[in-house]
Amino acid sequence: KFAMVAPDVQIEDGKGTILISSEEGETEANNHRKLSDFGIRNGSRLQADDFLQDYTLLINVLHSEDLEKDVEFEVVGDTPERIGPKPSEPASRNISNGSDDGAQPSTSTGNQ
Secondary structure, eight states: OOOOSSEEEEEOSSSOOEEEOSSTTTTGGGTTOOGGGGTOOTTOEEEEEETTTTEEEEEEOOOOSOOOTTOOOOOOSOOOSOOSSOOOOOOOOOOSSSOSSOOOOOOOOOOO
């Protein structure tokens, strides 16, 4: 739903409990567990990071009895607009005098 490539998800419980890790096999034992098995209830918060895409989501878990038939969850709020790796840094400018302050060589012809 969030189009994450390599997510790390932890419970914001002060303990840093990791639910999903981008490291292969690290949290595989969690795959068949329910969120309630980790003490996640209405009002719990999760933090999801995707290092490869350089973005972080804070997820507030809210219980609802009003979901449509066969709908297990609903995402409410802002979703990421940009999906994919972060853009590369802009190419460096050609600086002839070694400075980036925009200074130009002096053209004065003052008497000395």
